[in-house]
Amino acid sequence: xxxxxxxxxxxxxxxxxxxxxxxxxxxxxxxxxxxxxxxxxxxxxxxxxxxxxxxxxxxxxxxxxxxxxxxxxxxxxxxxxxxxxxxxxxxxxxxxxxxxxxxxxxxxxxxxxxxxxxxxxxxxxxxxxxxxxxxxxxxxxxxxxxxxxxxxxxxxxxxxxxxxxxxxxxxxxxxxxxxxxxxxxxxxxxxxxxxxxxxxxxxxxxxxxxxxxxxxxxxxxxxxxxxxxxxxxxxxxxxxxxxxxxxxxxxxxxxxxxxxxxxxxxxxxxxxxxxxxxxxxxxxxxxxx
Numbered sequence: 001x002x003x004x005x006x007x008x009x010x011x012x013x014x015x016x017x018x019x020x021x022x023x024x025x026x027x028x029x030x031x032x033x034x035x036x037x038x039x040x041x042x043x044x045x046x047x048x049x050x051x052x053x054x055x056x057x058x059x060x061x062x063x064x065x066x067x068x069x070x071x072x073x074x075x076x077x078x079x080x081x082x083x084x085x086x087x088x089x090x091x092x093x094x095x096x097x098x099x100x101x102x103x104x105x106x107x108x109x110x111x112x113x114x115x116x117x118x119x120x121x122x123x124x125x126x127x128x129x130x131x132x133x134x135x136x137x138x139x140x141x142x143x144x145x146x147x148x149x150x151x152x153x154x155x156x157x158x159x160x161x162x163x164x165x166x167x168x169x170x171x172x173x174x175x176x177x178x179x180x181x182x183x184x185x186x187x188x189x190x191x192x193x194x195x196x197x198x199x200x201x202x203x204x205x206x207x208x209x210x211x212x213x214x215x216x217x218x219x220x221x222x223x224x225x226x227x228x229x230x231x232x233x234x235x236x237x238x239x240x241x242x243x244x245x246x247x248x249x250x251x252x253x254x255x256x257x258x259x260x261x262x263x264x265x266x267x268x269x270x271x272x273x274x275x276x277x278x279x280x281x282x283x284x285x286x287x288x289x
Contacts, residue, residue, distance in 0.1 A: 002063040002161020021088040163254035170261035171236035
């Protein structure tokens with residue numbers, strides 16, 4: 001779980017209590033807080049400023065599964081007099097949602113006593129906000145392990161905040177699928193070719209996707225696939241970890257790239273199935289005449 005700088009700033013205020021929406025934690029209490037997550041610090045002379053200490057710890061755990069526990073524990077002040085944990089969680093969710101997560105109030109069980117709700121062990125849990133990327137049934141039906149591995153990885157990496165890695169896997173997914181379809185259609189290609197633009201151009205004829213042979217109104221859309229492939233190529237080279245990064249991708253950039261790649265792959269798979277069905281139908285007609 002990886003959080004943005006803005007979210008970390010607000011989480012820092014919650015943990016320290018400096019934002020006044022949560023109980024104030026003294027230095028030794030902050031040490032105990034993070035020691036619960038495996039740290040072995042001691043409080044004493046030379047202890048840094050409280051916000052600086054917390055930020056150092058948050059930076060250390062950011063991008064790990066432990067961060068979920070830290071966020072949940074930060075809001076463990078339900079029922080504390082003078083503080084409204086639910087309101088604080090609601091305000092924090094405005095930032096957390098941008099990172100793809102939200103705090104949800106949970107409990108072991110509860111009941112109503114008149115107009116009062118009784119909760120046993122109420123707590124906040126961190127949950128994914130929504131499905132991260134599109135997963136088409138056509139693509140899911142492909143049994144090729146390399147394809148399914150990349151589909152799994154793009155979801156995992158976006159959830160963990162590894163946006164560059166997600167873009168890399170999206171590119172690899174497209175590359176693997178193009179080579180798989182080229183092999184299925186018995187189209188000659190270079191096995192070591194890593195440029196998806198060249199691979200797609202080679203595949204176009206086999207799947208009848210040559211823009212010059214497509215009629216309106218599909219022509220501009222099908223023709224735009226070449227532009228899409230070019231965009232994926234540029235994103236993978238400039239915003240992924242395939243090469244030295246020139247830009248740092250944000251979450252929405254990664255999701256756009258991944259979903260574009262998956263939509264493209266889904267279209268290719270269905271185009272293959274359509275061409276197979278047409279060929280089979282034509283063969284049946286020839287056999288019956």
